[in-house]
Amino acid sequence: MNQSYDYIEVKIPAKTDFIGVIRLTLSGIASRLGFSYDEIEDLKIAASEACTNAVQHAYREDDKGEVKIGFGLYEDRLEVMVSDSGKSCNFDEVRQGLGRYENGQNVEFLREGGLGLYLIDTLMDDVKIHQNEGVTVFMTKFLEGEQVEMDAKTLST
Amino acid sequence: MNITIDVQDINSRVEIQVKGEIDAYTAPKLRETLFPLSEQENISMVVDLSDVSYMDSTGLGVFVGLFKSVRSHNGEFRLVGLSERLRRLFDITGLAEIIDINSDAEGGLK
Numbered sequence: 001m002n003q004s005y006d007y008i009e010v011k012i013p014a015k016t017d018f019i020g021v022i023r024l025t026l027s028g029i030a031s032r033l034g035f036s037y038d039e040i041e042d043l044k045i046a047a048s049e050a051c052t053n054a055v056q057h058a059y060r061e062d063d064k065g066e067v068k069i070g071f072g073l074y075e076d077r078l079e080v081m082v083s084d085s086g087k088s089c090n091f092d093e094v095r096q097g098l099g100r101y102e103n104g105q106n107v108e109f110l111r112e113g114g115l116g117l118y119l120i121d122t123l124m125d126d127v128k129i130h131q132n133e134g135v136t137v138f139m140t141k142f143l144e145g146e147q148v149e150m151d152a153k154t155l156s157t
Numbered sequence: 158m159n160i161t162i163d164v165q166d167i168n169s170r171v172e173i174q175v176k177g178e179i180d181a182y183t184a185p186k187l188r189e190t191l192f193p194l195s196e197q198e199n200i201s202m203v204v205d206l207s208d209v210s211y212m213d214s215t216g217l218g219v220f221v222g223l224f225k226s227v228r229s230h231n232g233e234f235r236l237v238g239l240s241e242r243l244r245r246l247f248d249i250t251g252l253a254e255i256i257d258i259n260s261d262a263e264g265g266l267k
Contacts, residue, residue, distance in 0.1 A: 049214055119214055
């Protein structure tokens with residue numbers, strides 16, 4: 001699956017102030033690729049969640065540092081990579097607090113955080129998390145229309 | 158890319174109109190503004206989200222916190238004016254079954 005792709009990269013200071021800038025950038029890129037309104041909104045949430053995690057977890061102690069966001073633009077999909085090069089946090093630990101709320105949970109014990117990774121998982125088609133120097137979240141969303149178009153082409157031949 | 162919070166405090170009923178984007182940058186302001194109000198006894202808190210153009214898990218976290226606080230002070234907490242997008246966020250996280258987001262018909266803010 002070695003396709004050529006365009007690559008766009010943005011670096012922001014590890015501050016929540018600039019997560020909105022990433023959403024704007026992403027909107028532009030995703031609409032250029034032909035994603036629908038709802039898909040773009042899903043992408044914005046997933047990318048923001050990854051940026052929020054990168055900013056909040058990796059730089060809890062000193063707020064110097066950067067978050068790098070890379071966009072891989074393919075004909076049939078968009079790949080978004082969010083990486084912090086700072087201290088790593090244990091994503092397995094974070095993951096354990098993951099998941100949707102279940103009805104019947106006692107109000108007192110409702111979590112107030114930990115939904116970020118769950119949303120990324122739910123809203124994207126494929127998610128990988130790498131942990132080496134820092135943490136990198138690698139997520140993919142396929143163009144739905146593309147799949148349909150390809151089917152249509154196959155049918156007509 | 159900012160947030161405006163309008164609070165109308167009438168006796169034990171607080172109506173809040175939020176406008177803008179709720180993310181990791183704006184959520185602290187939302188929490189700081191609304192949390193003290195949630196600690197009044199028997200309060201009825203209604204938050205109108207019809208002008209919220211974006212929200213993610215940080216916003217959900219704030220509302221879960223407010224909901225818990227209001228409930229622990231014997232109050233009532235409702236969210237009204239949710240767009241399809243926001244509604245979906247509450248649905249996929251399971252919060253739609255816990256927090257009241259469906260009472261617009263019974264007299265939301267507008």
